Amino acid sequence: MTSTQLDQLCINTLRTLSIDAVQQAHSGHPGTPMGAAPTAYCLWQNFLRFDPAAPNWINRDRFVLSAGHACALLYSLLHLCGVKADSASYSTEDRLNQRLAVTLDDLKTFRQLGSRCTGHPESGWTSGVETTTGPLGQGAATSVGMAMAERWLAASYNRPDFDLFSYNVYALCSDGDMMEGITSEAASLAGHLKLSGLCWVYDANRISIEGATALTFTEEVATRFSAYGWQVLQIDNANDLTALRDGYQRFLASTDRPTLIIVRSHIGYGAPHKQDSSNAHGEPLGAEEVRLTKEFYGCDPDAQFDVPDGVIAHFSSQFGQRGATARADWTALFAGYRSQYPDLAEQLAQMQRRDLPRGWDDALPDFAADAKGLSTRDASSQVLNAIAAQMPWLLGGSADLAPSTKTHLTFDFAGDFQPPGDDPKTSYRGRNMHFGVREHAMCAIGSGLSLSYLRPYVSSFLIFTDYCRGALRLAAMMELPLIAIWTHDSISLGEDGPTHQPIEQLASLRAMPGMIVLRPADANEVVAAWRVIMQLTDKPVCLVLTRQALPTLDRASCASADGVAYGAYVLADAVDGKPDVLLLATGSEVALCMAAYEKLTADGIRARVISMPSWELFDSQSQDYRDQIMPPTVIARVAVEQASVFGWERYTGLTGAIIGMRSFGLSAPAAVVTQHFGFESAHVVAAAREQLTRQLPNQS
């Protein structure tokens, strides 16, 4: 066979494997794999620099399938390219045996329990899947983070003659991706940042679930991306490999901006009754249509999961060889780098292991008791700067709120992350990132940075978590140690009013699987919280901070803030350690409970104050510990939090009291708002007393 024939055979095998996987599963999305197969094939076979034996090689090109529903195509590529299992989700034996990331059996068990071929691509579960996708726009935005990481790594670690970092990031996007707001945000930022290593390939099949995209999506995408500062290329026919190759080459030749390649394709290409129809999108073709389609491709209509002779060898001879050579060259390069720059090489190793550098916590502040105190955002700013100064790959920024979230790195060598220009303090080496008013893209970019081994933080006001939950959720699902800093955490932000006062956001974040929420009560709890955060390697965290000053508790007369690590701890207790009533609080309401505690104690009531900055950490403690902190026999309980009461019954039960929010907030100065809603120690005292009255019959 000629090379051209082999190319076509490979493309058709990608198609038929995808079709068969969906057909066998009675579920899935065949149409996009059929239409986009040549686009992806041309990229992988001719350009993608990826060693199938080392899918986690740090300088590999990234391929992000933003059109996650087309995962059968990605799985087929991983299988045919011989990508090896190289992630902790595979057994040690599988990894030692160089198991394929995706076997033919996996393809045959597409969308079945335990298969590596899940219904949408899941990073961490299937080697070669760079990021979890499916919800549209997430992959595209995450790819921007990966391309930013490459620029930062190159600027920070490359040295003369040592171009360690030079990878490209590709994302395959669908019509749906192009409609999502998060994609627009990410594209605008990528254009601003002149991310020349970023290439989005837009598989324009012009079909969406409700029908032709002409129903709702008639904008000129090419013009839009030109407006963002991108190079835009158009390819009229997805089956034209020459044009595709030319497109990718023009991307590689471009050095000053990201590239969008718009490829006109046909969903369900080759299916006689389903091509160019929304029916080809999200359901199997059906047995008869599968036969007819295979005939159209010139394939054996009776063969299923067929991998014709020569296909794997063809992938191996080009894709595989190129990747192996590239990595071998890089490994040699890195050996030289290591001997010349051992400290930098060690940093890169630590980074990839998600280790903390020695001395990362040497300069953490210790805050003296102070009735006036400071806001937890201010305390956090000090801690963040102290750690970041010791840990070069801790970096991030805010969605245009850094002066308010106090997340700016202020030390001299921090710099701004910007395309190199006239200002020597701005370059791709800068660690202060400016995301613009683009919360959703920011969080997905955070995941992209984290997937690239950096330690990113993002920030905004707590209320704006509502704008980025889609991305936060994927960070949690991917078990990424993304640090999300949310300030202005309650009605106590005051005058900005109910549109800006978070109420249900804390509950909503606590409800998210895999997410750690931390709401520290004072400056020293902030320090302890950062100790917890920095040691997380597989969970994102929401650090929730106040706008207003909080007293720094006198730890000589109450417990140390080290208890933060347990999620909840006894801050102050009944003299005999046998409380009759528990006061539970987080963040700014802890001091309120301390005031109530003092009054109750003076009145001879045995109360215990429990500071519980993190429900998730507390719930993960042993039953013993939890019972020790909240004795099951003490059912007189008062919880206090300037947030929705929703969820607090977990700790107060059916009979406890919750002083919280049951409505939206109000616009007024903070002191007026909190008084209006009853956040006063007198109310806590009264609630505690009432609890004790209610419980008396049970105790007698």
Place this chain on the structure above:
Amino acid sequence: MTSTQLDQLCINTLRTLSIDAVQQAHSGHPGTPMGAAPTAYCLWQNFLRFDPAAPNWINRDRFVLSAGHACALLYSLLHLCGVKADSASYSTEDRLNQRLAVTLDDLKTFRQLGSRCTGHPESGWTSGVETTTGPLGQGAATSVGMAMAERWLAASYNRPDFDLFSYNVYALCSDGDMMEGITSEAASLAGHLKLSGLCWVYDANRISIEGATALTFTEEVATRFSAYGWQVLQIDNANDLTALRDGYQRFLASTDRPTLIIVRSHIGYGAPHKQDSSNAHGEPLGAEEVRLTKEFYGCDPDAQFDVPDGVIAHFSSQFGQRGATARADWTALFAGYRSQYPDLAEQLAQMQRRDLPRGWDDALPDFAADAKGLSTRDASSQVLNAIAAQMPWLLGGSADLAPSTKTHLTFDFAGDFQPPGDDPKTSYRGRNMHFGVREHAMCAIGSGLSLSYLRPYVSSFLIFTDYCRGALRLAAMMELPLIAIWTHDSISLGEDGPTHQPIEQLASLRAMPGMIVLRPADANEVVAAWRVIMQLTDKPVCLVLTRQALPTLDRASCASADGVAYGAYVLADAVDGKPDVLLLATGSEVALCMAAYEKLTADGIRARVISMPSWELFDSQSQDYRDQIMPPTVIARVAVEQASVFGWERYTGLTGAIIGMRSFGLSAPAAVVTQHFGFESAHVVAAAREQLTRQLPNQS
């Protein structure tokens, strides 16, 4: 004074009132009002068709302040224009006395408790505020809904010689609005729909909170909007009233597309030390800077809240006169219309009162018991169609998932909402809206439709509520009866896997103040749920529906679905009505509890099944009712829901059992997934038995 001098005086008065309000409050955003005052003034004074005596006139032009932080400008306009209080949030006396919507006292109490001048504009609270804004992008997207409503109303109700609906919708947007993804989504759709009555005025002051927008936002906005299909006009100097006037006139002259007017302005215009600085954005200027600024304007530096002679008269003579005349003409027109088209006139009256038309529920289906049953999305589709056929202004659509959410109106005269073209079934009169893959914009547009008196529904998969919480929250805050239909409501959607399986979404929506969540258990609960929904006038609802079929319960052997109206009701009970254990469930898990109940009953255990489709409705019932349904003495309780367990402790207490989700889902067929996570009647039975064992000591 010449008219030009009067114009300038009015503009400067808008500025100084705004400055003084912020200064007095020690809080707020003076910079944008100072820069954008001429832009807004020119529009209101010369073009906006708005009768200050009737701020709810249905054919008024809408002015949306998407840059909600600039609310001092809007309040100053409302005050100087003499807009009257005409919303239920004012006392009857105030309304009868034609109180101003915003008095000088309100301006003086900006951002204080009870003031009409809240920290961001709040629709419903302050007459003349068309929609609640502050979170960026929301106003812009909502304005698209308003413009769509105008097109629909015109197409549906205008008749030859009766141009009842002809209003324009203006939105004043900031740099931040332009960066948000929701704005991009909305703009793309508005361009597609050729909404020629929509004009966005982009106040481009090029300053954001972190500094110059050049830090992160260097795209060509004009080109981007051209790509969306908008007319784009650029005005170099916000103080050039002639250019502004020309811009608005060109908008009015355009008949085939929406218009973006980009106005280059200067934040903090006139403040000698703060103009063009981010310091002018979000804090008072300071007393000395205020003085200097007033001097620059040629105003008395010592006067505060000064309204010079002639200002109010000037507004009255132009803005006021034009609006009053327009409404008087319209009222006369409508009188003729009413006599010629009494039925249509009556529809418009009902619509504005949020009444239901007679016979709206005549054709509601009644579903016979059926073990196989049907999905609740399918049942809902039947109900929606039955109601919509009777209620012309019930309309909406999906974010490109209508075939899956089953929200398409299928009756003959429904049609598609599209710009008029060749297809007679598509026109602005169509009631099936195609939002594209733009969930966030869709929900804000839903609010815009609702604010325009229509009864809209929106829909997508439950998981994608994560993409649109910002807009849902504002619908709740505005107390709009928006109907949001969310299908594929649990891990039972199966193969699409964890990226698409909602877990924490139910809890997150339940935590939102003012939101009603309804998750019906079978087809007849769907009917009952729609009865509840249609009678809501001041709350949005999330109707949560299954992908999979659910048995239609035999209501002869259990309670009627009418109980849905109470949020929770006893579906099946212990024979003597004295249960020892409560089984609580919603939606698809109710049938599971019924199966467990039968087993328990056969074993002689007195169990009660409580179907609780809506926590919010149940929690709003009397204590008596709630205690009757869930007797406080029965603490053996098992809750079952295919969703995060988060929040269920409200009903199970510290000791009850919750069979729910504590992790993300998995990709596999529905039956496999549900079995994997333990949603089986045997587990419910076992949990109930264990509850009874645990409780025995207490009962003995």
